[in-house]
Amino acid sequence: MKGAPEQEWNVAADETPQHQGGFRADFEVTTERGGPSYGEMIEQVRTFMDKVRYASPSPELADEVIDDLRKLNAKLDSTLVDEWTSPSGTRIDLPSRGNITLPPYEVLDGGPDGVDAVVTFRPFHLGGNGVAHGGHVAIAFDDLGGMAAALRVGRPARTAYLTVNYRSLTPLDTPLTLRTWVERHDGRKNFVRGTLHDGDRLCAELDSLFIELKPGQA
Numbered sequence: 001m002k003g004a005p006e007q008e009w010n011v012a013a014d015e016t017p018q019h020q021g022g023f024r025a026d027f028e029v030t031t032e033r034g035g036p037s038y039g040e041m042i043e044q045v046r047t048f049m050d051k052v053r054y055a056s057p058s059p060e061l062a063d064e065v066i067d068d069l070r071k072l073n074a075k076l077d078s079t080l081v082d083e084w085t086s087p088s089g090t091r092i093d094l095p096s097r098g099n100i101t102l103p104p105y106e107v108l109d110g111g112p113d114g115v116d117a118v119v120t121f122r123p124f125h126l127g128g129n130g131v132a133h134g135g136h137v138a139i140a141f142d143d144l145g146g147m148a149a150a151l152r153v154g155r156p157a158r159t160a161y162l163t164v165n166y167r168s169l170t171p172l173d174t175p176l177t178l179r180t181w182v183e184r185h186d187g188r189k190n191f192v193r194g195t196l197h198d199g200d201r202l203c204a205e206l207d208s209l210f211i212e213l214k215p216g217q218a
């Protein structure tokens with residue numbers, strides 16, 4: 001596959017370590033990085049992925065799209081920064097904190113008692129036969145389960161295990177209710193449960209363990 005094999009990713013913005021292990025030392029958040037149009041840029045990329053998932057282009061159109069994409073990739077080349085400096089993951093005003101890799105969700109309420117969110121799986125999250133891929137459901141649970149653990153302990157936590165019980169089909173393009181909460185904790189261990197509903201219908205359940213990271217722990 002052609003890509004960017006010589007590209008160096010995640011190059012530190014300066015020599016000062018901006019974190020002491022885990023994801024982010026201080027949960028630094030921002031509504032400014034990337035500017036006022038960053039959310040719309042992410043939305044357009046998601047829309048493009050939706051279209052790619054369902055498009056059947058002619059060879060000529062595929063070549064045209066490749067050409068356009070190369071130009072777009074080149075535009076971003078000069079702006080690449082490290083993960084701590086990128087807007088992605090820190091823009092709390094945007095769906096999924098502006099993180100393009102996550103299914104878009106909006107947190108309605110979050111704190112030590114848990115997280116209430118609305119997640120909408122996009123057309124490109126298709127698994128088969130018109131419904132969501134189970135892996136994408138797991139990603140939503142992982143992120144929002146991790147958030148419930150982090151909000152309880154006030155520090156980052158990493159997933160030790162994550163079990164998803166798929167109770168019924170998960171629709172695409174439909175706002176769904178996702179809840180996560182720490183059901184029990186024991187030292188650094190946070191046993192996180194979760195549910196995903198389409199209206200009253202239970203689509204999936206989460207049973208997971210998130211371990212609070214020690215200072216400096218990767």
Ligand SMILES: CCCCCCCCCC(=O)SCCNC(=O)CCNC(=O)[C@H](O)C(C)(C)COP(=O)(O)OP(=O)(O)OC[C@H]1O[C@@H](n2cnc3c(N)ncnc32)[C@H](O)[C@@H]1OP(=O)(O)O
Nearest residue numbers: 027142143144146147150157158159160161187189209211
């Ligand atoms: C606000 C922003 C929110 C953002 C949320 C983002 C969430 C995203 C979360 C992720 O996706 S993290 C990425 C996926 N996870 C990993 O890559 C983790 C890989 N594994 C590890 O790094 C370590 O194994 C881990 C940090 C999970 C634990 O290692 P530690 O050395 O810190 O702990 P240790 O092994 O001493 O275990 C601590 C306790 O947990 C228990 N434990 C650990 N792993 C377990 C496991 N898998 N099953 C059951 N118990 C487990 C272990 O037995 C022990 O129990 P006791 O204290 O009772 O002795």
